[in-house]
Amino acid sequence: MSILGIIRIALKSLMRNKTRTFLTMLGIIIGVAAVITMLAIGQGAKKIVEEQVNSMGTNVIVVSVNFSQSGSNVRQAAGSGNLLEVEDVDAIRDQIDGVLYASPVYTTFGQLKYEGNNWRTGVMGVDADYFYIRDMKTSSGELFHASDVENGAKVCLIGKTVADNLFGDVDPVDKIIRIRNIPFTVKGVLAAKGQNVMGNDQDDTVIAPYTTTYARLLGHRWRNMMVLVSAESKDAIQLVQQDILDLLQSRHRGTTSEEFAVRTQTDLADTANSVSNTLTILLASIAGISLLVGGIGIMNIMLVSVTERIKEIGIRMAVGAGKRDVLLQFIIEAVAISILGGILGILLGFGAAKIVGDIMKWSIAVTPWSVILSVGFSMAIGIFFGWYPASKAANLNLIDALRYE
Amino acid sequence: MPNKRRLKICRQDRVWDVDSDMPELDKNRLLYTEHLTKTYTMGDIQVHALRGVDVTINTGEFIAIMGASGSGKTTFMNLLGCLDKPSSGAYFLDEIAVHGMSDAELTVIRNQKIGYVFQSFYLLPRTTALENVELPLLYCKKCSLHERHEKAMHALGTVGIAERAKHFPNQLSGGQQQRVAIARAIVNDPVFILADEPTGNLDTRTSIEVMAVFQALHKQGKTIVLVTHENDIAQYADRLISFRDGRIISDKANPAPRSATEDLKLLPKLDEED
Numbered sequence: 001m002s003i004l005g006i007i008r009i010a011l012k013s014l015m016r017n018k019t020r021t022f023l024t025m026l027g028i029i030i031g032v033a034a035v036i037t038m039l040a041i042g043q044g045a046k047k048i049v050e051e052q053v054n055s056m057g058t059n060v061i062v063v064s065v066n067f068s069q070s071g072s073n074v075r076q077a078a079g080s081g082n083l084l085e086v087e088d089v090d091a092i093r094d095q096i097d098g099v100l101y102a103s104p105v106y107t108t109f110g111q112l113k114y115e116g117n118n119w120r121t122g123v124m125g126v127d128a129d130y131f132y133i134r135d136m137k138t139s140s141g142e143l144f145h146a147s148d149v150e151n152g153a154k155v156c157l158i159g160k161t162v163a164d165n166l167f168g169d170v171d172p173v174d175k176i177i178r179i180r181n182i183p184f185t186v187k188g189v190l191a192a193k194g195q196n197v198m199g200n201d202q203d204d205t206v207i208a209p210y211t212t213t214y215a216r217l218l219g220h221r222w223r224n225m226m227v228l229v230s231a232e233s234k235d236a237i238q239l240v241q242q243d244i245l246d247l248l249q250s251r252h253r254g255t256t257s258e259e260f261a262v263r264t265q266t267d268l269a270d271t272a273n274s275v276s277n278t279l280t281i282l283l284a285s286i287a288g289i290s291l292l293v294g295g296i297g298i299m300n301i302m303l304v305s306v307t308e309r310i311k312e313i314g315i316r317m318a319v320g321a322g323k324r325d326v327l328l329q330f331i332i333e334a335v336a337i338s339i340l341g342g343i344l345g346i347l348l349g350f351g352a353a354k355i356v357g358d359i360m361k362w363s364i365a366v367t368p369w370s371v372i373l374s375v376g377f378s379m380a381i382g383i384f385f386g387w388y389p390a391s392k393a394a395n396l397n398l399i400d401a402l403r404y405e
Numbered sequence: 406m407p408n409k410r411r412l413k414i415c416r417q418d419r420v421w422d423v424d425s426d427m428p429e430l431d432k433n434r435l436l437y438t439e440h441l442t443k444t445y446t447m448g449d450i451q452v453h454a455l456r457g458v459d460v461t462i463n464t465g466e467f468i469a470i471m472g473a474s475g476s477g478k479t480t481f482m483n484l485l486g487c488l489d490k491p492s493s494g495a496y497f498l499d500e501i502a503v504h505g506m507s508d509a510e511l512t513v514i515r516n517q518k519i520g521y522v523f524q525s526f527y528l529l530p531r532t533t534a535l536e537n538v539e540l541p542l543l544y545c546k547k548c549s550l551h552e553r554h555e556k557a558m559h560a561l562g563t564v565g566i567a568e569r570a571k572h573f574p575n576q577l578s579g580g581q582q583q584r585v586a587i588a589r590a591i592v593n594d595p596v597f598i599l600a601d602e603p604t605g606n607l608d609t610r611t612s613i614e615v616m617a618v619f620q621a622l623h624k625q626g627k628t629i630v631l632v633t634h635e636n637d638i639a640q641y642a643d644r645l646i647s648f649r650d651g652r653i654i655s656d657k658a659n660p661a662p663r664s665a666t667e668d669l670k671l672l673p674k675l676d677e678e679d
Contacts, residue, residue, distance in 0.1 A: 312530075320513070
């Protein structure tokens with residue numbers, strides 16, 4: 001008998017028990033939907049991490065001081081020289097091949113005031129190079145220039161969140177705000193960047209020249225500094241990373257390489273990716289277990305169905321159904337349940353992924369790969385869990401099957 | 406697949422052809438058995454259900470096989486219908502040695518050569534009469550959907566129940582269900598029809614109606630083997646074979662078979678079942 005004919009028989013007998021067929025399918029539907037949704041969430045998280053890392057700028061290297069190392073170091077003392085200085089930044093920029101830009105980054109907090117409005121946020125002191133490294137643009141007004149940095153001009157750029165909170169509907173450009181009571185002229189509003197990987201608002205920020213920040217806000221007192229470097233190409237990153245480490249060690253006597261942290265964008269991306277990958281695997285394996293349970297449900301129902309239909313099997317065999325025909329019929333029934341369940345599960349998964357995406361405001365992506373995986377998996381489940389009941393049916397003794405009551 | 410099976414059957418044919426001791430080939434001979442035995446092992450006890458049966462059945466005969474329960478008639482029927490394999494002895498159907506065949510080959514024989522009618526009808530539930538009749542055609546060599554419908558409708562027409570084609574078994578009376586089962590038995594045009602107590606679950610009137618269907622088929626030239634323990638029913642056949650303790654104790658022609666249509670006329674008119 002042709003496969004097509006057996007498929008017709010199998011589908012017909014499934015149609016005869018619509019409720020049972022649907023309930024059996026439910027296990028697979030939920031399992032597949034869970035796998036699809038979980039993988040979509042995982043992929044969505046990964047995508048966001050990637051976007052965030054890319055939004056940092058291109059070929060960025062972050063140089064900072066490793067506190068945990070220097071803290072346990074007996075040589076640690078005030079001004080012992082293992083802290084980054086502005087001269088280090090110049091040295092990195094001028095002495096290392098492959099460095100395009102380098103900028104010091106001071107960070108501090110300050111209370112901002114404009115007329116009656118108040119806002120507390122972080123203030124970054126940077127060089128004009130910073131804008132190239134981070135690929136920053138303004139949505140209104142303009143960026144400050146290198147001359148502003150040299151002159152220690154009291155100018156600043158504000159993020160969208162700050163603009164909204166301090167100014168509301170007023171155009172902030174050329175207005176004067178007070179940071180810790182020191183007047184700064186707003187030169188521009190930065191283009192919105194949204195949340196970063198950690199969920200922090202990147203638009204809740206104020207950027208000022210590092211000279212001004214150091215002199216006015218930090219009051220010439222020592223504060224820790226970070227250096228942001230951009231390499232000229234992706235290939236150069238590793239070399240530049242090593243050169244920076246060597247340079248800093250030679251500039252600061254008696255320090256070890258562990259005292260400086262020179263991290264690249266790739267390092268950050270890798271860390272973030274490994275976290276989201278672990279999460280995805282965890283979620284998917286939980287979903288996979290529910291798919292397995294669904295498969296066992298199919299086997300259970302198929303076994304019941306075989307017992308219930310022993311007589312039917314006997315009749316079919318008496319009128320000319322071979323072992324192969326009976327085996328195929330029951331396997332196809334199981335596979336049809338799992339494939340149909342798989343398809344419904346995919347649709348449900350798409351829906352669930354979309355809802356989760358809307359709630360979390362993530363760009364959730366259902367990959368074709370996860371669809372293929374779950375359809376393949378559910379088909380395999382159908383064959384695997386359908387085989388045992390089917391072979392039980394096919395190996396029934398004809399006389400016993402006919403006489404079975 | 407069927408081609409492969411048929412090839413094997415041909416080989417069996419040749420084996421038999423070589424055997425020159427075989428009696429003259431009778432044009433009319435449909436099947437014959439030689440010292441057919443069947444022994445069941447139940448625990449330590451050997452049950453000899455059949456102790457050597459020799460019988461020849463010709464094309465066009467209407468045979469009733471009788472016997473009390475335990476006489477071996479059911480076992481014989483199972484062997485005759487290729488539902489079971491003999492312990493020893495030979496069985497030739499259509500000059501094909503059936504006794505040594507594999508399960509897969511027997512499946513083809515059952516499908517192509519034999520039509521079954523069972524005591525409790527054995528129709529598939531929640532399946533229309535038409536689909537039930539189509540069942541043997543589903544498992545035979547390629548047969549188009551249209552052809553299947555046509556053959557099945559024709560078979561239903563032959564047993565006079567074509568207008569019930571779309572009904573489910575539970576919407577049919579016992580007599581109608583048995584007619585559907587007979588239609589299923591004849592749809593593939595088998596060489597003989599094997600009926601196992603076809604009237605066992607039916608009342609007298611319906612029994613006679615069913616026997617009328619069998620007699621009509623017999624008139625059309627079909628070979629029918631009827632297994633029954635009711636003497637009344639056996640009287641409609643034209644040859645009677647009796648079994649006792651696994652052996653044939655009598656095999657005689659029925660000189661004056663009763664006519665079911667005549668008997669129906671004699672019965673008082675009851676409420677029409679349909």
